Amino acid sequence: MALALQTFPTVEDAGAALKAAGTRYLGGGTLVVRAANEGDVSISGFIRSTEPALSIIRISGGEVRIGASVTMAAIARHPDLAPLAHAARAVGGPAIRNMATVGGNLFAPTPYGDFTVALLALDATVTTDYGELPIETFLAKRESNHAIVTAVGFTLPKEGGFRFLKQSRVKPKGVAVLSIATVLEQAQDGTVTSARIALGCMADRPIRARAAEKALIGRKLTADGIAPALAVAHDGTSPPTDPIASAWYRNEVLPVHLGRLLLA
Ligand SMILES: Cc1cc2nc3c(=O)[nH]c(=O)nc-3n(C[C@H](O)[C@H](O)[C@H](O)COP(=O)(O)OP(=O)(O)OC[C@H]3O[C@@H](n4cnc5c(N)ncnc54)[C@H](O)[C@@H]3O)c2cc1C
Numbered sequence: 001m002a003l004a005l006q007t008f009p010t011v012e013d014a015g016a017a018l019k020a021a022g023t024r025y026l027g028g029g030t031l032v033v034r035a036a037n038e039g040d041v042s043i044s045g046f047i048r049s050t051e052p053a054l055s056i057i058r059i060s061g062g063e064v065r066i067g068a069s070v071t072m073a074a075i076a077r078h079p080d081l082a083p084l085a086h087a088a089r090a091v092g093g094p095a096i097r098n099m100a101t102v103g104g105n106l107f108a109p110t111p112y113g114d115f116t117v118a119l120l121a122l123d124a125t126v127t128t129d130y131g132e133l134p135i136e137t138f139l140a141k142r143e144s145n146h147a148i149v150t151a152v153g154f155t156l157p158k159e160g161g162f163r164f165l166k167q168s169r170v171k172p173k174g175v176a177v178l179s180i181a182t183v184l185e186q187a188q189d190g191t192v193t194s195a196r197i198a199l200g201c202m203a204d205r206p207i208r209a210r211a212a213e214k215a216l217i218g219r220k221l222t223a224d225g226i227a228p229a230l231a232v233a234h235d236g237t238s239p240p241t242d243p244i245a246s247a248w249y250r251n252e253v254l255p256v257h258l259g260r261l262l263l264a
Pocket residue numbers: 024025026027028029030031032033034068069090091092093096099100101102103104105106107108111112113114115147148149150173174175176
């Protein structure tokens with residue numbers, strides 16, 4: 001069956017066209033075109049928009065806004081987004097990163113979605129053609145989303161405040177066993193004053209490790225200080241068993257990798 005591709009100069013027009021049954025928004029196409037090629041008959045056509053704002057990275061006064069069509073490669077090479085380069089480079093190999101968009105990554109099912117893990121730790125907002133949502137709210141309801149994501153926004157973390165780790169079995173571009181991102185703030189004496197920890201591959205979508213976050217407050221990033229957080233790291237997780245790793249294995253290695261990231 002032939003698949004139609006319709007391109008619109010504005011998000012508004014693309015959004016109107018997306019109301020037709022069987023249409024899907026096209027980001028970089030690394031997932032959705034593959035799904036169509038592999039026989040997903042629910043897809044009858046693709047819609048995309050070339051509105052310039054979708055492809056722009058804007059940074060002003062520490063506030064970052066990344067258009068939904070911006071690719072992982074563009075993020076990885078942006079000089080002012082150096083703290084996030086590692087997370088953007090965690091997505092596939094160079095060919096995938098040249099296509100894979102921020103917008104598409106928000107919808108990528110586990111074991112994908114590495115950059116979204118970073119965005120969740122950064123407490124990003126997701127803007128659609130209907131308005132702005134906290135990323136957690138967006139992720140919880142992403143299956144029912146029919147809007148076009150236009151941008152993500154977040155505050156640049158303080159220097160050294162953002163950490164990211166992806167564990168995979170095939171280096172350097174394998175799919176994740178798990179990924180972890182943290183945004184921590186510490187007092188002058190090193191005591192943790194605020195913590196956000198996001199996990200990838202520990203559920204069907206990126207989630208926060210809330211119990212571990214809570215257990216870190218008031219502690220220092222030493223082996224003893226982080227021990228209570230590691231003990232509760234898998235509270236609320238429900239990792240999948242897939243060809244990459246079993247659920248049991250993911251739960252076993254989570255505290256090991258979280259510990260390494262916190263002590264790094
Ligand atoms: C070989 C290979 C390796 C990969 N490795 C990784 C990896 O290591 N880590 C990782 O995270 N991912 C990986 N991926 C998955 C994928 O490439 C990325 O998650 C990518 O960011 C998806 O973005 P995309 O623009 O290609 O999405 P698309 O395929 O274009 O779209 C994916 C879904 O999101 C929807 N969508 C896209 N953009 C928007 C928007 N702006 N508004 C509303 N809906 C939208 C589409 O309709 C579709 O349902 C890999 C894929 C392949 C094929």
